[in-house]
Amino acid sequence: MLRWIVWRDLMLAWRRRADMLSTVFFFVIVVSLFPLGIGPETQLLRTIAPGVVWVAALLASMLSLGRLFANDYQDGTLEQLLLTPQPLFLVVLGKTLAHWIVAEVPLVLIAPLVGVQFDLSRETLWVLFVSLLVGTPVLSLIGSVGAALTLGLRGGGVLISLLVLPLYIPALIFGAGAVEASVMGTSPSAHLQLLGAFAIVSLLFTPWATAAALRISLE
């Protein structure tokens, strides 16, 4: 059943691939603006790279979160999903997983490439990739709560950012921290482990919160 929801959302995303590409381009452009603005000061670029890439990933995920439930809400398929004979948190988990694959995985894959602009070493680029791989599920999971709470509200997009961005702070600190540790030449594993723990906690709690928020939004 989970499989069907994920497949459905992936198909929908494929039929509207322009939406997906806009998120990726936003990420690439925001990250690229910094080296262009600062100039070829490699030491400075290396220092700011972890923060810049991670903040750009947070902002890029804001762009796609608004669509997570809004389209289904408008055409009435969300009510039908609520009326399928399966626990709502599974529906939510499926949709969140699809969102991660569509909106976050492309960022994870392209991050090492845009990271080259910051004169990062090969090892650091690898850490950047791993930190985003572990950390981006948190963005989808926590973001889904915000998307469900702001469903059907006017100006929901801004409201999602205000609700969700503060909750992303731990992911930002540990994720950027891991890359920073690698830039400094120390081991990033402590940061990565904390980031992983945060991802697991989000996975355990947010689907229920999102399900409850959806029920409230649809009443």
Add this chain to the structure above:
Amino acid sequence: MSPGTFVQLTGPNGSGKTSLLRILCGLLAAAEGQIMWEGANIRSLGEEYVAQVTYVGHRHGIKDEFSAVENLRISNALNGVSVNQDRAFEVLGQMGLAGRESLPARLLSEGQRRRVALARLLVCDTKLWLLDEVLTSLDKGAVSLVRSLIENHVAGGGIAIVATHQELELPIGRTKRLELTT
């Protein structure tokens, strides 16, 4: 309400027909009282109850990006009913959509989209149908088709609760009329 009952829900705009149907399918919590299904509260039955209900609301619940066939197959798969390609084509043909099964739903007219949404009724095996203003934007042929669908459902021991402004007299079964006032 016993098996084989047809209820026509009428009343002026804003009298609460949609709210009542949404309460009955569990999307909305009742302010007072409770809905019982086979002796148990629907809130505690949860998915077990939902599996017995088909709700067609006034938003169609079909995706514009998918074709009629895909819409039918996916919505049924999510309800745990698998519909193969041939069966989906057959059902959509019955709904008068022959030749348009593979077009994206956004290219269909309002009435045709409604027909896609109603095609679910032909494949589901649920006991309780909750239909909200399903006859709007349908032509005469489609209205009589929907009437015969409801007739068969009620004759087979199902329950149908239909909110509509049009007369929908059924020749068989127990027909009840519930008029809501503001």
